[in-house]
Amino acid sequence: MRHLLSTEDLSLHNAIRILDxxxxxxxxxxxxxxxxxxxxxxxVVNLFFEDSTRTRISFEAAAKRLSADVINFAAKGSxxxxxxxxxxxxxxxxxxxxxxxxxxxxxxxxxxxxAATDWIDAAVINAGxxxxxxxxxxxxxxxTMRRHWSKLAGTPSAGADLKGMRVAIAxxxxxxxxxxxxxxxLRTLGAEVTLVAPPTLLPIGVEKWPxxxxxxxxxxxxxxxDAMMMLRVQGERMNASFFPTTREYSRRWGFDDNRLRALDxxxxxDTIIMHPGPMNRGLEISAAAADSPRxxxxxxxxxxxxxxxAALYLLLSGENREPAAAAVSASAAASAAASSDxxxxxxxxxxxxxxxxxSH
Amino acid sequence: xxxxxxxxxxxxxxxxxxxxxxxxxxxDLLIRDGVIAARGRxxxxxxxxxxxxxxxxxxxxxxxxxxxxxxxxxxxxxREDAETVETGTxxxxxxxxxxxxxxxxxxxxxxxxxxxxxxxxxxxTAGWVDVRxxxxxxxxxxxxxxxxxxxMADSRAHVRVFSDDGICVHDPVLMRRALEYVKxxxxxxxxxxxxxxxxxxxxxxxxxxxxxxxxxxWPAVAEESIIARDVLLAQxxxxxxxxxxxxxxxxxxxxxxxxxxxxxxxxxxxxxxxxLTDELARSYDPVYKVNPPLRTDADVQALRAALADGTIDVVxxxxxxxxxxxxxxxxxxxxxxxxxxxxxxxxxxxxxxETGLMGWEDFARVTSTAPAAIGRVQxxxxxxxxxxxxxxxxxxxxxxxxxxxxxxxxMGRNSPxxxxxxxxxxxxTFFKGHPTVLDGKLNTPYRWPVDALDAGPAGRRP
Numbered sequence: 155m156r157h158l159l160s161t162e163d164l165s166l167h168n169a170i171r172i173l174d175x176x177x178x179x180x181x182x183x184x185x186x187x188x189x190x191x192x193x194x195x196x197x198v199v200n201l202f203f204e205d206s207t208r209t210r211i212s213f214e215a216a217a218k219r220l221s222a223d224v225i226n227f228a229a230k231g232s233x234x235x236x237x238x239x240x241x242x243x244x245x246x247x248x249x250x251x252x253x254x255x256x257x258x259x260x261x262x263x264x265x266x267x268x269a270a271t272d273w274i275d276a277a278v279i280n281a282g283x284x285x286x287x288x289x290x291x292x293x294x295x296x297x298t299m300r301r302h303w304s305k306l307a308g309t310p311s312a313g314a315d316l317k318g319m320r321v322a323i324a325x326x327x328x329x330x331x332x333x334x335x336x337x338x339x340l341r342t343l344g345a346e347v348t349l350v351a352p353p354t355l356l357p358i359g360v361e362k363w364p365x366x367x368x369x370x371x372x373x374x375x376x377x378x379x380d381a382m383m384m385l386r387v388q389g390e391r392m393n394a395s396f397f398p399t400t401r402e403y404s405r406r407w408g409f410d411d412n413r414l415r416a417l418d419x420x421x422x423x424d425t426i427i428m429h430p431g432p433m434n435r436g437l438e439i440s441a442a443a444a445d446s447p448r449x450x451x452x453x454x455x456x457x458x459x460x461x462x463x464a465a466l467y468l469l470l471s472g473e474n475r476e477p478a479a480a481a482v483s484a485s486a487a488a489s490a491a492a493s494s495d496x497x498x499x500x501x502x503x504x505x506x507x508x509x510x511x512x513s514h
Numbered sequence: 515x516x517x518x519x520x521x522x523x524x525x526x527x528x529x530x531x532x533x534x535x536x537x538x539x540x541x542d543l544l545i546r547d548g549v550i551a552a553r554g555r556x557x558x559x560x561x562x563x564x565x566x567x568x569x570x571x572x573x574x575x576x577x578x579x580x581x582x583x584x585x586x587x588x589x590x591x592x593r594e595d596a597e598t599v600e601t602g603t604x605x606x607x608x609x610x611x612x613x614x615x616x617x618x619x620x621x622x623x624x625x626x627x628x629x630x631x632x633x634x635x636x637x638x639t640a641g642w643v644d645v646r647x648x649x650x651x652x653x654x655x656x657x658x659x660x661x662x663x664x665x666m667a668d669s670r671a672h673v674r675v676f677s678d679d680g681i682c683v684h685d686p687v688l689m690r691r692a693l694e695y696v697k698x699x700x701x702x703x704x705x706x707x708x709x710x711x712x713x714x715x716x717x718x719x720x721x722x723x724x725x726x727x728x729x730x731x732w733p734a735v736a737e738e739s740i741i742a743r744d745v746l747l748a749q750x751x752x753x754x755x756x757x758x759x760x761x762x763x764x765x766x767x768x769x770x771x772x773x774x775x776x777x778x779x780x781x782x783x784x785x786x787x788x789x790l791t792d793e794l795a796r797s798y799d800p801v802y803k804v805n806p807p808l809r810t811d812a813d814v815q816a817l818r819a820a821l822a823d824g825t826i827d828v829v830x831x832x833x834x835x836x837x838x839x840x841x842x843x844x845x846x847x848x849x850x851x852x853x854x855x856x857x858x859x860x861x862x863x864x865x866x867x868e869t870g871l872m873g874w875e876d877f878a879r880v881t882s883t884a885p886a887a888i889g890r891v892q893x894x895x896x897x898x899x900x901x902x903x904x905x906x907x908x909x910x911x912x913x914x915x916x917x918x919x920x921x922x923x924x925m926g927r928n929s930p931x932x933x934x935x936x937x938x939x940x941x942x943t944f945f946k947g948h949p950t951v952l953d954g955k956l957n958t959p960y961r962w963p964v965d966a967l968d969a970g971p972a973g974r975r976p
Contacts, residue, residue, distance in 0.1 A: 162726065239839060239842070239843055240843055240844055240847075241839075241842050241843065259844065260846075261844035261845060261846040261847060262717075262727055262728040262729050262798075262845065262846065263727065263729070263798030263844065263845045263846075264844045266797070266798040267798055267799075267843075267844060267845075270797065270798070270799070271842075283728075284728050284729075284846070285728035285729075285730075286727055286728030286729075287728070331728060334726070334728060357724070357725035357731070358720050358721060358724075358725060358731060358733070359720075359721050359722035359723070359724065359725030359726070360725055362722045362725070363725070
């Protein structure tokens with residue numbers, strides 16, 4: 155893995171590898187000193203062409219916990235807003251010695267351009283591009299689902315996939331990079347995905363995606379769902395006639411109190427409710443649903459840091475960079491001794507743990 | 515390069531020995547004084563002029579009428595950083611063209627007699643091909659008010675093709691009026707068929723690939739609905755309609771239907787739409803960003819079949835050079851368009867001739883005879899017969915070459931065929947009897963008589 159650009163081309167092997175490494179990183183987050191020396195002396199640039207405080211601070215926390223130097227480059231108020239091209243910005247960062255670029259961009263494919271051109275040699279992590287993909291969001295969602303699914307099965311998360319898990323994703327699929335990344339990753343991990351949306355908010359061509367499509371949220375719930383993921387819907391879509399009113403949207407496609415109650419009456423006691431945030435309470439999700447014990451919203455945020463640590467770690471000190479890996483394994487081993495819930499066998503060395511994954 | 519003054523008489527006679535005429539039997543052509551002076555199996559020394567002529571051994575080469583592009587962007591005036599009339603017409607000559615129609619979306623827009631005459635003069639001063647200015651349909655391409663179509667028609671540029679290309683004349687009343695009005699001077703409206711509301715922000719063909727890439731879709735129906743409306747309008751007012759760069763299978767069906775009803779409509783396809791598909795957008799490389807967008811393989815196959823059966827009349831390059839900074843960026847930021855003049859012949863050979871769909875005679879029809887007829891270019895697209903104007907090219911169909919945009923004559927480096935091996939190479943181009951290209955390289959331009967630089971259109975003397 156040289157870059158993390160999308161989940162569409164992420165192999166099962168690499169997906170599991172990231173999720174398992176994230177489990178180890180999560181253990182670090184539970185220690186008193188939440189820091190590893192793994193990326194000491196390496197520079198991670200958060201290159202944000204679009205406002206996203208949540209994603210940016212998540213990546214920043216992840217890089218800092220790995221001891222990397224972090225530079226935040228917000229395109230607003232910078233040379234970019236004065237007309238500097240992506241190429242010049244990238245070459246500038248390359249000249250400054252960036253080892254990894256975490257890029258958030260309003261244009262679909264911008265991270266691919268950075269990775270495919272010779273503008274910059276750094277590892278590129280897609281932190282959300284246009285309406286294309288948001289791979290670390292899908293990975294943190296999968297991480298959250300995997301912990302839940304493994305707990306139900308009474309088996310360890312590490313090494314596991316999501317075979318058999320029924321996931322419904324409801325909302326503005328058309329404009330959602332989260333939905334796309336989730337569909338590909340969940341397919342790879344073996345989950346059964348149903349997209350639920352008004353027909354106007356599904357892309358032409360969705361019928362070729364590896365998932366089911368429904369226009370009826372109640373019917374989807376009635377068929378049984380293990381994880382219900384709600385997508386953010388912009389109320390302004392109403393002005394472009396994607397739906398008549400926000401109230402009608404909420405009634406038909408929002409996860410409201412009635413549907414929260416329906417989970418109980420349908421006997422779906424273990425179903426979790428997910429949302430990538432930020433939420434529009436009262437539009438796509440009711441306050442009661444967002445705050446219910448089923449909600450994993452805050453766990454998702456927490457897991458985001460672990461998953462992003464794993465991505466940075468694997469890209470920057472993966473198989474080719476033994477000294478850093480050794481540093482982490484020494485530290486991780488120490489942490490395993492100190493922390494009861496870190497599976498010691500896996501913590502010993504993230505690079506040696508996943509040989510059994512090929513069987514999936 | 516020879517001193518231009520030595521070419522004031524456009525240098526002498528040429529005897530082309532043994533060229534396969536339109537892919538048929540090998541014959542000789544004697545080119546002299548701007549015309550094909552003689553044609554025959556073995557022109558012997560008694561034929562006047564043969565003795566003095568420079569002999570070109572054309573064994574294995576195909577002789578064709580000079581190609582006529584109905585759709586070229588030369589960018590001058592206004593965007594000389596992208597292309598000039600000089601560089602664009604050099605590219606045209608190297609690509610086998612002897613005439614190009616320069617689209618109106620320059621800066622200022624070619625919407626007055628003054629601008630089209632300026633482009634005409636630039637073309638004649640360059641001297642590589644016949645530059646036929648296209649006039650804008652509406653003032654400033656704004657789609658609100660008719661430009662002075664009659665003034666452009668009566669100008670020295672003798673405009674017959676009118677187009678807001680790049681922008682659709684989407685107002686149905688305005689389109690109707692334009693179609694009606696150009697009947698007064700035998701003009702044609704060349705429509706860029708794109709329903710604007712259905713394509714707001716559109717980045718690529720709407721379908722399976724755009725769904726995955728998260729790029730805003732340009733649906734086929736946005737093209738087809740405008741073509742359907744326009745053929746009905748053309749029928750209603752009894753006028754002549756040309757449809758630019760047809761890109762979908764559905765458009766082909768509508769045009770086929772319209773032709774069967776006797777509507778006076780002609781249609782064009784670009785070389786890139788005959789070959790490339792939206793799968794290429796997966797690279798997010800904006801060299802594949804073009805308007806209308808690359809479609810699916812089913813569309814490509816339908817376009818090839820339509821060109822072969824005559825539903826689509828012509829190949830037009832839509833040559834659209836851009837400075838590199840407009841392509842070295844994010845897809846959504848990038849300019850739309852591809853170069854085409856120097857690859858058109860090879861791409862058509864690859865997609866239409868080597869597939870067995872067409873022969874060289876058909877090639878001459880779709881690249882020369884038919885576009886000259888649409889543009890009312892009188893001395894182009896003519897038969898290769900004695901007495902005809904000597905706009906002739908020689909093509910080596912057995913040649914193979916690899917596209918390297920940095921070696922092209924156009925200033926644009928945005929060729930979607932970069933790195934591909936293509937068949938067919940233009941060996942020589944004769945424009946008005948003068949070799950603008952020899953041995954596959956630029957020779958010298960044709961020198962118009964001094965008074966012609968300010969005179970009427972090609973083939974006419976005031």
